[in-house]
Amino acid sequence: MAPIGIRSRAVEPDSSRIRLGPLEKIYLIWMVGGSCDGCTVSVTAATHPRVEHLLAGIVPGLPRVELIHTVVSTEVGPEWTHNLFMAERGELDAPYVITWEGSIMDESIAGDGYWMGLGEDPQTGRQITSLEWLDRLAPGSAAVIAIGTCASWGGIPGSKGNVTNSMAVMDYLGKDFRSSFGVPVVNVPGCAPVGDNYIETAAAVCLFLNGLAPLPEFDELGRPAWLFGETVHRHCPRAGYYEEGVFAREYGDKECLVELGCWGPVVQCNIAERGNVDGHGGCMQMGGICIGCTMPGFPDKFSPIGEIAPGSLISSTTSRAVGGFIRRMRYLSRVDKNMTVRWEKDSPSAWSRGKTGPRGAVKVVHKVYSKYQHSHEGGNDKFHGETHEGRGRNRFEAGHNW
Numbered sequence: 001m002a003p004i005g006i007r008s009r010a011v012e013p014d015s016s017r018i019r020l021g022p023l024e025k026i027y028l029i030w031m032v033g034g035s036c037d038g039c040t041v042s043v044t045a046a047t048h049p050r051v052e053h054l055l056a057g058i059v060p061g062l063p064r065v066e067l068i069h070t071v072v073s074t075e076v077g078p079e080w081t082h083n084l085f086m087a088e089r090g091e092l093d094a095p096y097v098i099t100w101e102g103s104i105m106d107e108s109i110a111g112d113g114y115w116m117g118l119g120e121d122p123q124t125g126r127q128i129t130s131l132e133w134l135d136r137l138a139p140g141s142a143a144v145i146a147i148g149t150c151a152s153w154g155g156i157p158g159s160k161g162n163v164t165n166s167m168a169v170m171d172y173l174g175k176d177f178r179s180s181f182g183v184p185v186v187n188v189p190g191c192a193p194v195g196d197n198y199i200e201t202a203a204a205v206c207l208f209l210n211g212l213a214p215l216p217e218f219d220e221l222g223r224p225a226w227l228f229g230e231t232v233h234r235h236c237p238r239a240g241y242y243e244e245g246v247f248a249r250e251y252g253d254k255e256c257l258v259e260l261g262c263w264g265p266v267v268q269c270n271i272a273e274r275g276n277v278d279g280h281g282g283c284m285q286m287g288g289i290c291i292g293c294t295m296p297g298f299p300d301k302f303s304p305i306g307e308i309a310p311g312s313l314i315s316s317t318t319s320r321a322v323g324g325f326i327r328r329m330r331y332l333s334r335v336d337k338n339m340t341v342r343w344e345k346d347s348p349s350a351w352s353r354g355k356t357g358p359r360g361a362v363k364v365v366h367k368v369y370s371k372y373q374h375s376h377e378g379g380n381d382k383f384h385g386e387t388h389e390g391r392g393r394n395r396f397e398a399g400h401n402w
């Protein structure tokens with residue numbers, strides 16, 4: 001379908017009105033398209049810094065934030081839209097940043113109605129759409145931040161079969177869009193996003209606008225590079241299980257979830273390391289698979305959700321074979337390291353159970369390993385004054401947990 005919009009009233013950027021810091025305050029105009037308000041909920045739970053800290057202006061280096069939000073502002077109706085008219089006329093006493101939540105819906109196919117309304121024209125009573133406000137305000141803004149996967153990529157409203165021709169903010173504004181400060185559209189994806197990811201990004205942009213830091217680094221898709229450069233898998237608390245080839249059979253198991261349909265090995269998201277709220281929670285921490293919600297291909301390219309990804313069978317089978325061997329070798333070492341030297345030479349403590357010394361291949365493995373470990377000392381375990389052969393008993397217990 002063709003691009004959408006009403007660009008006739010777009011305002012040309014007036015960079016003479018705005019300069020890089022120092023700023024006492026900055027306006028944050030939060031507008032909503034095709035959205036569930038989940039992004040708003042996420043951001044209110046952010047802690048580094050908290051929204052309240054930005055509003056109070058107590059974060060060093062950051063201007064105080066005046067929030068003009070569709071849900072949490074106390075003004076309603078004409079009092080609320082008054083702020084937007086002032087921004088359009090350049091009458092606000094500080095620069096403004098737009099944050100857009102939700103996908104951009106095609107108003108040209110809405111017939112006599114509209115998808116996303118946001119106030120009325122005070123003279124004519126005509127409904128103004130959210131999209132029209134974006135047309136009016138984006139060129140004069142200091143920055144446009146798309147929050148959530150719907151705003152960043154189109155998200156669920158933009159998935160196959162959508163009747164609203166939904167798309168991303170950057171699809172709508174175009175790849176050449178730059179704010180009046182020269183900032184391209186910034187994308188903070190996630191469904192819902194980690195609230196701290198948004199706040200941290202907004203704070204980094206504000207530091208730039210305040211003249212105290214360079215423009216943050218964004219990747220080729222406009223994501224904050226320091227937040228979305230790694231895959232979920234690399235920081236997943238279950239990654240050790242994957243490496244050792246141990247996989248969950250059903251939800252509730254503690255092992256790696258890849259065979260239940262986890263896409264973590266290919267998905268760029270930092271929730272595994274950052275947590276969801278104040279360092280707590282997160283998908284794998286709570287037992288859930290990664291469904292790729294931060295990615296441009298979500299949800300279509302990750303469907304049907306819950307089915308094993310085609311490529312992961314190859315890697316999990318390999319991991320099962322190689323990791324299974326390594327896991328057994330580690331077990332041998334672990335049993336050895338779980339013993340004091342005293343226990344090996346003398347009687348075990350009260351906590352020890354009856355054990356037998358290593359036999360057969362295991363005994364050979366230990367002997368070779370010990371020789372190698374102490375090879376710089378001549379091949380003997382001189383620290384303990386004996387070789388492994390002399391340690392005798394208490395090495396292995398029956399009924400072990402591989």
Ligand code: SF4
Pocket residue numbers: 232233234236237238239240242255256257258262263264265284290
């Ligand atoms: S649960 Fe997913 S992200 Fe975590 S280790 Fe397994 S495949 Fe990787």
Ligand code: SF4
Pocket residue numbers: 190191232267268269270271272283284289290291292293294295
């Ligand atoms: S781990 Fe996957 S499902 Fe969870 S937030 Fe990140 S991208 Fe979304």
